[in-house]
Amino acid sequence: MSGAIGGISDTLLYLSGVSVSFDGFRALNNLSLVLAPGEMRAVIGPNGAGKTTMMDVITGKTRPDAGDVIFRADTDLTRLDEPAIAALGIGRKFQKPTVFEPHTVHDNLLLALAGNRAPHHALFARETRAERARIDELLAIIRLAEHRYRRAGDLSHGQKQWLEIGMLLAQEPDLLLIDEPVAGMTDAETAETARLLREINRTKSVVVVEHDMDFVRALDVKVTVLHEGSVLSEGSIEHVSADPRVIEVYLGR
């Protein structure tokens, strides 16, 4: 395997020829995508283009029928399951905000903090000073400091999105996969989220799947357009907006 991927040593994530089909429907069709360390990438595409399936493949939820998914040039993700991939340093945010609703914001972050994930450890674990300090930092980043002891289920939609991003950060991943972070957000929240993601991108690589073109424009990063399970176009937002194939897919004939 290492011979085949010799040329990708400076990539963080490398997808090549990935195909997935459900009952004859090809969700991913020979998809290839390369992400450099430290890069932020926006992935756009119409419904059913395969964006979420791509995330599923990277995080181990779905096994591809064919193709390579290589992380940090040496790890074949298709052989690992979700917890193992998470432990490698890949965090994932769902399309719909998914937090532990009965728990407080504080506990949500505590459970997400990097550390021993074994049950016997969790049974006797006490909150350490370092953990508390890190939670303080995270609360500041996601602007939820004053909501620390509120039930996560009582937060607003946008606050839940931020909490989930905070939980991702607590994992200390190298790569964040973020699915539609601004769906259902107000304009102010959207702008705030774009700022948050750019800040995160200073230390980590990020893949953002989004529909909201203004938001993608605000991120100002390289854009990959997916269509019918493969890459239709790739480049700056100006480049892909001018691509006639993209226009056709988005606006129809």
Next chain:
Amino acid sequence: MRAFLLLVLLLLPPALARAQQVEPAFAAIASQDYDAMAAGIGELATSGDPRAGAIITALQAGHLYADAAGGLYIRKAEGNFVAADSGAPAMPDEDALKRLRVNNGVRRAVAAALGGLQLFATDPATRRGAAEAVFKSRDAALLPVLDRALAKERDPAVRLAMEQARAAAILTSATAPDAEKLAAVAVIRARGDLDASALLASLPNASPAVATAAHDGVMAIQRVLQLWDMLEGVFYGLSLGSVLLLAAIGLAITFGVMGVINMAHGEMVMIGAYVTFVVQETVRQNAPGLFGVSLVIAVPLAFLCAGLVGIVVERSLIRFLYGRPLETLLATWGLSLVLQQAVRSIFGPTNREVGTPAWMSGAVPLGGLTITLNRLTIIVFAFLVFAALMALLRYTSLGLKMRAVTQNRAMAAAMGIRTPWIDALTFGLGSGVAGMAGVALSQIDNVSPNLGQGYIIDSFMVVVFGGVGNLWGTALGAILLGIVNKFLEPFAGAVLGKIAVLVLVILFIQRRPRGLFPLKGRAAEA
């Protein structure tokens, strides 16, 4: 005189020896000449004459008398006489009567005649039974009788039985040539049942060639028998599978299609069984002539009753619990307790007698199998119900709406389908089908308030095993589980077989949580 009688007998072609032409045989028996008597007995026995049995039996017992004129009389136990030819009471001159005595030759003829006598009976079934008896007794002495009977026999089934009996007799004979014995082995081998195998396995006086042929024959028969055994297993499995299918198919709709965990499903089956009971009681009291069709009447009524109960349950209970599967499970379990207790209050706690109409009783042989008609009817009924259900879902407007609602509720509602009504009707349909299953199960199970409980776990196993939401999977799963169960039984016994199947299904579900035929793709993920 003696030579003349013999001549007459020998000249009589056997085919002409009809019942009305037995007088020469009477004369021969009365002749008191042993050779003539033996020949006369043989002739009388093969004539098919109804009087033959009584006469020969009397001769054997020493109760046959002849007068000087050649008239034969039978002395009854009370001491009075009847005329052997007419059977009418007679008052012969007792001084002129002579008791007919026999020697060994005559005695042999008598024995053979009695054994072979029924081979000439007028009823084909009796002739066949006699041939079977000869087959089992394997008496080589009966060979001549068999030959004569075969010469007369026209019924192919009886002929076959006689040929097999003849072959058995040849094989036991010490004198028959090898060529004949080999031919006989072939005949027995073709018969191919356990008796044939036993006969071939224990041949007396067999030459090496015959013994080899017999051994091959035994092997071949065993193979055939194993095949029949397997077919029998398949039939019983199919029968059990059809019962499972009937019990599960309603659940395949409510649980598989709608996603509602109805633990009271078994009670819908029970309601169907009690409807059958009520229908039969009503028919018995008011129109006993209709008893034969009582089950046919019960089927639609059971469907309506159980379906109605289902609709009421859906409207009053289940619709408040959509999206809360575990709560639905608990509430419907409570419902099942209430329904059981209600039936117990109305009909009493004991088993109720549901009769089986004549057309469902008995069995038909099919090759080496015995097919019981009630099992066969249930198999056919199960497949009819399944086919009707598939047709309803596929070809009717209601079926289309049901499929639409289960696939995309919001879209269906937007298209103007009244989804609450479709929910109620779908649930009613599943319950109604369960009620129809109850009619069938009333034929093979005790009709008691606990009837349904016995089926609920099996039904869930079948639906989950077959793949939730897939009616074809349910059908195949039921048949497969039925057959596997029946094939495990000989090795493990009924209870262990059932346990084994349960454990197998549990393990299977863990291997393939979505069942045998999973729905794939995004729809299944949601």
Next chain:
Amino acid sequence: MTRATVASFLVPVLIIGGAALLALGNAALPPTAALHVSVFVISLVGKYLCYAMLALALDLVWGYAGILSLGHAAFFALGGYAMGMYLMREIGTRGVYGNATLPDFMVFLNWTELPWYWYGFNHFAFAALMALVVPALLALVFGYLAFRSRVSGVYLSIITQALTFALLLAFFRNNMGFGGNNGLTDFKDIIGFDLHADATRNALLLATAIALAGAFLLARYVVASRLGKILIAVRDTESRTRFLGYRPESYKLFVFVLSAIIAGIGGALYVPQVGIINPGEFSPANSIEAVIWVAVGGRGTLVGAILGAILVNFGKTYFTSALPDVWLYALGFLFILTTLFLPHGLVRVFSRARPSALPEPSPAKEHPA
């Protein structure tokens, strides 16, 4: 001290104190006294407390991990059988056939030697250990297979029910060597004390109360720990925990095995107090009945499970003697009405228990990613 801490000390005190008062009322007051507690009541309360342990065990997996086990009575029964086997061996030569090693039913079946799996059960300590180990092993194997394959929700419920059903059928068989249909009964004494003596009954009641209180404290510790929080997270949002790097299956397995052990202890204490264990204890109906105790009391509260078990069983005792025909109606409607109108159980009605422990009316559906 927070309210939760107060509650976690108050409950054991109430359980043990109550049991002690009853035992005192039996032992210290003469039978003629108005407040004398009959041995019948002692046994009845002992039985309720054993059921409460089963309910507590069930609440641990259902209320906190979302595993609705419809076969939990199987663990209870297995613990009971382990104890029953000891009590059987303890009869010794006092059985009908007077055989020193073979229990009566084996002599009756013309068995000549003790099956290997009966070895060691003449020692109380071994039997007590087995009452924990056997349910734990079954839970471990079954749970490992089920959770690893991500069987969950209703499917899991149905296969747990199939599991106990299979055990029911198995234990009904005479050649299993557990007394078949009749089960194990006619016990004489336990570690030398006459089972029919009032003092033994009182001691058993106290032992049960202490075991229940201990199990409660243990369960309380587990659910309040970080592991407990992760369990709740797994219950409501399993995929989120997985993408955070947790293995939900090991958490579920831990709590499932712990719960089986608690249920097994309950069963082991149950048998000497009711004097019999038979395959009926495995019937799926028993397991589902235990679920309604938890539902009535309030799942995800621990206290509710204990309360529900005692209340429902008190009701059952009352109805089955006073109005036997009504009991099944009552139980049936209890299931229906509780799920429709009291999804959080009685505890939620009377107090505002720790909110984080209380699940939504139904476990949140996994979000399709």
